[in-house]
Amino acid sequence: MSGLELTRSGRRVAFRLTRPGVSGVLRLRLALVWLTLAVAAAGTFCLTVGIGSGDYTVPLGELLPALWGTGEPATVFVVQELRLPRAAVALLGGTAFGMAGAIFQAVTRNPLASPDMLGITQGAGAAVAAGIVLGTGPGLSTQTLGLAGALGAGLLIYLLAWNRGTTGYRIVLVGIGISWMCVSLTYYLLSRAELYQAQKMLGWLVGNLNDRGWAHAEPLALALAVLVPPVLLLGRLQRALLLGDEVAAGLGAPVQRVRMALLMCGAALAAFATAAAGPVLFVALAAPQIAQRLARSPAPPVTSAALTGSAIVLVSDLISQRLLHDTVLPVGVVTGVLGAPFLLWQLSRTGRTGS
Template identity: 45%
Template structure:
């Protein structure tokens, strides 16, 4: 971006520009972002070890680490490998996916409320999943497919309804159309729940809140693949994302193909969210709050997809740790914890942002 001659490292107000000679790759790295992401990483690992070690069968952090690397006795390895490890990894991956997708959504719509929770296609995913649970008695695989199709289909409908010739897609219209569509989807969900047997309706109710109960390797694989594919593309398109945040006119003037970039980014974010949602249900508020928390922690000006992903991973891991232990005899759905935390935080965020005169 900032073309400056000579040295390999140039200090700017936004961090350091690192050039890799010969390959022609230029990166901008802000030290504070690196520090924050590093701290988040350390915290995530710590909570991860703690989460894997606690439960009815307790293990010390040392035992956990040694069991993870092939040590420990058979019982320990069995518990960790089949139950606790996949659950914790699912939490990290889904949290990272929702955080990254949320960051992209919020940058593209230029609105902190532009998250998939509010744009409404998670309610489409929920409708698809509830349909599978209640009408077709689908197993967990069928439910995931239903959620995937519901989410992608609803996203397509919202995109088409928000599209206007000449203007393309605009942030607020996308959000408000999404709100309208989500009301219909919620009506569908409510209707299905009244028609279902209580156990199925209760199962659907837990699903639409978002839960990690009973999640295993079969959830880890698809979310991991989606993250591995989409996240690098997000990083490669960081420049476009940053330009889009500055407004369409500025982005066009700076040489970004706005319509193309926006559609590609939205599509990838939708796919990432849909895969993550199909694994655990729409965990409330992670996609909305993680990018906002990350932005304040790093004090960065840009979208910060990486930091948002790390924040989402940590948020979901911590929330799941709490959700498993808040009520001794019952498993709370993790979406309740993330929803209450994220909701309270969001209201605080709105109040404080607007007091400062920003909107």
């Protein structure tokens, strides 16, 4: 192993491999955070599939064969058709929300910015409400409507904020405007709706994961497969944007193009997640902030935020199904009760800058 050279400084380990000519820096804390979060998410995923939604417990020994489609037909049906899609929506939705939140917060350089503060989620809500009240027929599901609304709102925000280029500040302000228009439209429709329509609307607006099938999970998985690679590839340029527009331009980053590409990816991630899982509030805002403090990084880290988001949604869904299964508390309520104290605890531990 003469070709491997390790230098350790503080909590970073720099490595250099001479033969293939690779070098880099390992951040031990970040690696530990990734590992912990991934284990937590994977563990909860298995638990959800094994014992979630119902009294039919699948032992771990039968779980793995059932995932591959072998074993008792009843077990295979329960695992593959009932529980796996729901767990997949929770896992992928949490990932997308966390990632979208990290992108929005980094690009606007505002820790309060997230798809559910800037109107993406509200656009989905307004579209779903309109679809339910005005009656779009059976062809358009709430999923399609939510997707259209969220993408429309994201596009509208960017177009309206564009005036020979744009800034994070202007995007935030336009987002506020769009968000409140959509909210007031939703409430107006809610007050005009018949009771059964209002109940259907509220059930969607709170965000719950009941009755999720593969039809919900598949588009989301596809979207993640398409959108995650560009986001990760743009990570280096995104870090340049954090220094401010002028410095980033000085470093050679194409500021406007990077910002547009990142925001489009973020909005699309949030849109697909909202369409599949409903507007699960707070995850997109809190996950990047929690991840940033766990990883002790200077800005919301995209990958850690994605892992945190999926862990929060999976654990919340498991709690809302198992601990509280006699009540009607949806996952959107549990994410707040679970995530908020955690964020507060993290905040109280950090120094006065908050990071």
